[in-house]
Amino acid sequence: MSSTLSRAIKSFPNRFDPDVLSTLPAHLQETIRRRHQVLGPGYMLMYREPVEFVSGQGAHLFDHEGNDYLDVYNNVPCVGHAHPRVVEVVSRQLAAVNTNTRYVQEALVDYAERLLATFPAGLSRLSLACSGSEANDLAMRVAKYHTGGEGIIVTRWAYHGITSEVSRFSPSLGKGSPLGPGVRLIDPPDPRLVAPGSTLAEHMRAQVRDAIEDLERHGFRLAALVTDSTYSSDGIFTDPVGYMPGVVEEVHAAGGVYIADEVQSGFARLGEEMWGFARHGVLPDIVTMGKPMGNGVPISGVVFRPEVSDDFGRNVRYFNTFAGSSIPVAAGAAVLDVFEEENVQQRVLENGTTLRAGIEEITRESPYVAEVRGRGLYVGVEIVADRDTLAPDRGLAEDVISDMRDRRVLISGTAKAANVLKIRPPLAFTSADVTRFLETFAEVAKERL
CATH class of the missing domain: 3.40.640.10 (Type I PLP-dependent aspartate aminotransferase-like (Major domain))
Structure with missing residues (x-):
């Protein structure tokens, strides 16, 4: 893949890093190369190591091998994948x-x-x-x-x-x-x-x-x-x-x-x-x-x-x-x-309250988390170099996003500096999904935050 494309992709937050292409499974490498040859300008893949999904249900996505990824990013399938x-x-x-x-x-x-x-x-x-x-x-x-x-x-x-x-x-x-x-x-x-x-x-x-x-x-x-x-x-x-x-x-x-x-x-x-x-x-x-x-x-x-x-x-x-x-x-x-x-609005209110409270508890003592913001099933976690200066730390935010993806939990980033974790699942998110997210996030936060 060209160095020009590599530079362009790296300028966007939470995007595929072409430098790791050779480490991906052969099928994925070939599909990405073919994609680059035929798609027009501006297309980007998410995550340093991209993933291909073949099916979905509720707030879950599944790859070719049947691995279950928790979708905590996608607001398009509002009431859940393949409802x-x-x-x-x-x-x-x-x-x-x-x-x-x-x-x-x-x-x-x-x-x-x-x-x-x-x-x-x-x-x-x-x-x-x-x-x-x-x-x-x-x-x-x-x-x-x-x-x-x-x-x-x-x-x-x-x-x-x-x-x-x-x-x-x-x-x-x-x-x-x-x-x-x-x-x-x-x-x-x-x-x-x-x-x-x-x-x-x-x-x-x-x-x-x-x-x-x-x-x-x-x-x-x-x-x-x-x-x-x-x-x-x-x-x-x-x-x-x-x-x-x-x-x-x-x-x-x-x-x-x-x-x-x-x-x-x-x-x-x-x-x-x-x-x-x-x-x-x-x-x-x-x-x-x-x-x-x-x-x-x-x-x-x-x-x-x-x-x-x-x-x-x-x-x-x-x-x-x-x-x-x-x-x-x-x-x-x-x-x-x-x-x-399904009384979706009440489910959002209840699970969203639990989700945000859990994130706040996990990050309460972190010197790298300036604020936890949001309502319902839309939460942002602002990652900074330190709480005194509030200097954005994009690199750390992307490390957290990548670590979550490696544990099969999908989130993204937002804000001009791309240093705010975007936690925005389908509204099909259940109490069990909240628990899985918080347990995974706690693991990553212990290592990174």
Whole structure:
């Protein structure tokens, strides 16, 4: 494998190290070489020593030899890998018909009504797409049309997608992906950044006000503030709550809208509420959803306040061939079925509480753990060189991730310095899975932390 590829891969966190290719099993070596020859630019493999899976169930993945890996990373199979309810419903629909939204589909209307019923009453229009990137792209189109503005505010290391439009307000894509001229960055809600004598609410509100003023000075009217309620790419900041009402007031006063990106925090991921924004006591103008909606079948959504979306709908044509077609809608409906039948949100709340408490206990005395953050089944562990300086230690974080993978437990990393352990399992995570994770993490922490 070329040295250029090796350098590129090493620049990304928690990625395959090409230098170890010759140590892998022959079959894996050959597949990786073939992959490199045929796939386009940008593809990356996870983990220093990558792994190939052939099946999955719940929060477990299995390789060719039947080894059981605990998946504590993947939010795409929301209700679990190969969930029998989803498999059955999608298979039945696949054997029947797959038509699009230009034909009458009662199942589509049923699904839209069920999904919208999980939102506050003011959010009552649903448009469907195929990915979170597409959802955020459509949300921004509507926001710009509604406000007449071009200015966008996001957090410093946010990720919202990969389309041409959305990549321009996704700073975590790095220097090779330039931000738009009308994009301004603010801090994530990290209480440690608040000046003495101030509050997090004052800090966040002042940042948004300053960003709006700078946009206007450069000729940009505000279109939207976009936030992910977990601030996942920034390093996972779910708490404290209470700062968002003032932030949204500033946005509305400037004529902008608030877009809540729920790709990471939605579908009860944080346990306490179905949607992450609800923890903050605010009503977004637009909400976007993605990966978990179809449990792996491509479907995403945008929910609007009708006052924001209706003019766009009357004057701008929107059609997406696969969005809202029969098979992904069947998958989405099956996910909602599982939520009801298995009381998923309560399971997330209970197991998430146990998970975080266990991690906090294991790392309490570690000089290399600055904080344990998160809610529900989304936990971040900030790894630092020492607690006094809080200097990020990416190398140590990657060692922990690699050691966990070697013990067949899969996690990843996040934040600009890639020094925050990202612990984000499927919502099928059971109490037994929590126990296995904590026992494995304790072993690694004893050696590394």
